[in-house]
Amino acid sequence: MPAAAPAWDPGQYLRHAGNRARPFADLLARVPSLPADPPRIADLGCGPGNVTVMLADRWPTARITGYDTSPAMLDRARTEHAGPTPAGGRLDFRHGDARTWTPAEPHDLIISNATLQWVPGHAGRFADWIAGLAPGGTFAFQVPSNFDAPSHRLMRELADSARWKDRLAGALRHGDAVLAPEAYLQRLTALGCTADVWETTYLHLLEGEDPVLDWVKGTGLRPVLTELGDEAEEFLADYRTALREAYPRTAHGTVFPFRRIFAVARKED
Structure with missing residues (x-):
């Protein structure tokens, strides 16, 4: 039986909002000028919308739609961020699944922040998304590349132990959740794009009691918390x-x- 889709908690996710937003800011800094004004932008996996608003800061007149599959995340995003922007743009949030979403109109920017690692075979969607860009448009994303780090390796080892392996079989992602940087570069250039691909290791200095556990409770640990429910404390x-x-x-x-x-x-233009 397949594992249940993770249940997301916006409050827990936003406990580390500053550190989580920094990679998006670094990604956004490398996005070139967009071809249209006002531009049409899609944010795939917008979560609670806290970084989607950074798109409106960069392109104040843009029509921006954030897409997510989590009702809880979308409710938070709509409540706190949806509506017209001061310069005449608009910020909306809709249900949308990156496994199937295809732009219904030409977009100037399709961007995704720490989402595609949850989408098996996501590189197979690149062709559809790039085809949905206007000439001169940009597709940009960032994904974690730390699945061999202790935070994830220890989680998988415990899930594979005799106590939990029957309950958590197939629930957690492995290193193949993302491709190597070189593979992303090859895929994107093969689709006719000029591509810039790089890796960065952030050294987050976290505060509080068990801060790494608190971090992963908002992201990588969600499948375990969803599957185990009240038994998760053990x-x-x-x-x-x-x-x-x-x-x-x-x-x-x-x-x-x-x-x-x-x-x-x-x-290409």
């Missing part, structure tokens, strides 16, 4: 102990290295 007790050893607390906080892959692909 899993968390063992996982917490393992994370404390892997990420020891220092006098200045807990260092959490996080590697990410970025890609910006511009369609």
Whole structure:
């Protein structure tokens, strides 16, 4: 039986909003000028909308639509961010699944922030999205590249243990959730784009008690929390102990290295 789709918690996700938004800002800084004014923009996997609003800051007149599959995330985004923007643009949020979404009209920018790692075979969608760009438009995304880091490796090892393997079989992602940077570059250039692909490792200095556990509760651990429900505390007790050893607390906080892959692909004019 396939694992249930993760249930998302906007409040938990936003507990580390500043650190989570930084990669999007770095991605956005490399996006070139867009071909139309006002531009048409789609944000795939918009979550609670806290980074989608950064698109309106960059392109104040843009018509921007954020897409997500989580009702809880969309409710938060609509409540806090939807509506007209001061310069005459508009910010909307709709249900949309990156596994099937295709632009219904030409877009100047299709962007995705830390979402495509949840979409098996996502590189197979690139052709449809690039085809949906206006000439000179851009497709840009960033994804985590830390599936071999202790935070994810320890999670998988515990899920594969005798206590949990029957309950959590197939629930967690592995290293093949994303491609190598070179593979993304090859895919995008083969589709006729001028592509810029790079990797960055952030060294987040986290504060508080068990901050790495608090971080992954908002993202990578969601499938476990969804599947186990009230039994999750037993899993968390063992996982917490393992994370404390892997990420020891220092006098200045807990260092959490996080590697990410970025890609910006511009369609030919």
